[in-house]
Amino acid sequence: MSFEFPDPPIDSLRRKLLIGSLASTAVWALMPAAAKAEGAAAPASAKTARDAVETVREAILRLSREVWNNPELSLHEEVSSEIHLRELRAAGFTIVSTGTSGIPTAFLAEWTQGEGGPKIGFLPEYDALPGLGNAAEPRQTPGPAGVEVGHGCGHNMLGAGCTGAALALKKMMIDGGHAGTIRVYGCAAEETEGAKVYMARDGLFDDLDAALAWHPGPVNATGLLRTAAVNMLRIRYSGRTAHAGVDPWEGRSALKGAELFGTGIQFMREHLKPTTRLHYVYSDGGGTPNVIPDTAEVLIMIRDQDRADVDAVTTWVRDVANGAATSTQTTVAIDHFFGMHDLLPNETLVQRLHDHMTALPIEWTEDEQVFAKTCQREMGLPEAGLMPIVIPPLPEITTGGGTDVGDVSYNTPTGLFALATMPIGVGLHTWPVTACGGTSIGDKGSILSAVVMAGVGYDLIVDAELRAAARADFDRRKAGRKYVSPLPKDRVRPDGIPSRLLMRDGFDEFAAGYREKQP
Incomplete structure (x- = not known):
């Protein structure tokens, strides 16, 4: 995902923190105490979410570590998607479709309790990048698949956090007896021709009350970020x-x-x-x-x-x-x-995400900080380690990067945030991201992101006023514009899908049916 924190119009110290250009340990001493402690009282659901995630901790860590050990490029994520499907089936989710929207490594899974109720979606990604294979070592060393492929954008953690949040939210809904639906979208190929855009064209997000996702980063932050x-x-x-x-x-x-x-x-x-x-x-x-x-x-x-x-x-x-x-x-x-599409932020969801983030126990061990500082030294960066705080919400800003989450955000209120899983100053799509993703640093990102999303998901399930506020902000920002897919009408699928996967999923029949439906 091209998900970056740009140069926002805020005070220069926080700006330098965001882009990592002043990444030294002295920074934290200079941060105002109010900024370090900023945040409302912890939401009532925060502890419940932590407890629920603890019951599925092993599943979350299996997801992250197995996908990290089996890195696959976009549209080739045969093993990675099956790892997610395995955990969802084991947790009692119905697999609505595989090969979703014509993409063999995409899927849709669902769990429902009671009649009616809200629908909350989660957006796991699991594709890796070329040339970024690395061991779980603080230096450039070939990883499980050599150097050819590696999770240099942290999608092993991203996917584990999103699917793990769905598993935890299911427990919270069962314990509370709340009606509703949890939907997990297997978002293949985010790094190239993302499945979310094809899913959005097929209307698969239209009936959601909200969608939630996160992304690994060098910071703990959320805000009114707009992507291109x-x-x-x-x-x-x-x-x-x-x-x-x-x-x-x-x-x-x-x-x-x-x-x-x-x-x-x-x-x-x-x-x-x-x-x-x-x-x-x-x-x-x-x-x-x-x-x-x-x-x-x-x-x-x-x-x-x-x-x-x-x-x-x-x-x-x-x-x-x-x-x-x-x-x-x-x-x-x-x-x-x-x-x-550009990413449409949602102020209601941003604030609720921030409330849950500030309730997190963000704690790094000495070994984890040493690992991070060694990575920084290897890259010629100041040895500032890992960010230990949640920064205040970012104002509305636009970055030059893009994400296929944007197409989701034009179809349902969407909340997005970042948690630190890599050292300060390290950018995405680099070897330290892969390295950290195979360690306890990455494990914490997977677990803590699931806590945040499960908590916010639960709040949306039980609080009609919160859902209404998120929808009102969505309607205001969308301003009556109808979603029109950016895909050409004759574009049936992305390029580069292995022929064996197309044959496996009966794509020829799908393509013929799709073409017949086009005006």
Whole structure:
């Protein structure tokens, strides 16, 4: 998940804490006492949530450690998804679907008690990243799968906390005799073409009263964070080959089309809003310099503060692509293959999440702090260790990163927060994240996140006024806008799903049925 804490408009000390640029042990002595102790009285459900999580502690740790030991890339999470399904089945959840929304490693599980009642959703993720395999050691050392794949975004912990919260909330509802439904969404492939976007298009979040999730980070924080909307395009040029030395005039270079497209993107930048981000790579540029390339491809990501702005920039990018083709006498095919909404924050849920977070016992052992400081030393960072406090709620701010949780947030009130599972100053998608995720540091993140989400989930189940307030804030921010999927209508599934998984889940039948339903 591209979930980052940006440079917010708050005092400079807290800003430096958030981005980790002033990560020294002296920082904590400088923090005002009020900030360290800030937070309302612990919610009445906080202790009940801790007790309920304690009864499923072993299941949560199994989830986190087994997924960490079996890292799998996006859309390949066959083992990881089954680990979650195994624990959910054992806990009495009904597996509503696997291969959900056409993605073989996605799933939907549910547990219901009584008639009617609220519906609360949890959003576990479990895909890993390439090149970030690492042992549970405070230095770069190959992990269980070598260095090729590792949980450098902490999704082993993220998934364990979300599924664990569902298990704990079930116990709390049984003990209290409360009617309602708990739904667990197996959110495959968050790092690439996230399943949540496909699920949202299929309306799978529409009937929820709220959805809850968290993300590992270097801080303990929540707030009115907004992430960017995103479009992803493949710009593929086709030309004509020729001998580059003998008769280049007979050729038409697809690479020149791609290069001119890149130049056109650079000339756009002067006229873009500060919120716009354009970044691209050349994914195909020919094979040898003495043959005029007849194919070339650019993969570009377009980010902006909301769908309207990102779509406007996308239209301009298309014009640039077509213009480059005209100028180089090549042809261009534009494949808009994926997109995401910006994240819609919810002030009611943020405040309740913060109340539960400040009730947590965030305590680090000396060994854990030494581990964290060793990681920092290896990365050339100040040796500040692990964050021991929950910071005050962040004001409404926008980051350049994106997440497919955004598409959930446009369909139901959504609460999101971060807990420290990596040293201060360490960014996501780095080897220390993988390393910490296989230790007691990561275990604490999995357990404590489950406590927070189980507590807030229980509050939503029993408190109609809380649900109404969350829905009112959702309606106010959405301002009557209808959710429109950023996926092209003919886009049935993400790219890169292994063929054996498609065959296993009968995807051909799904795809045929999907196409028949399209207008």
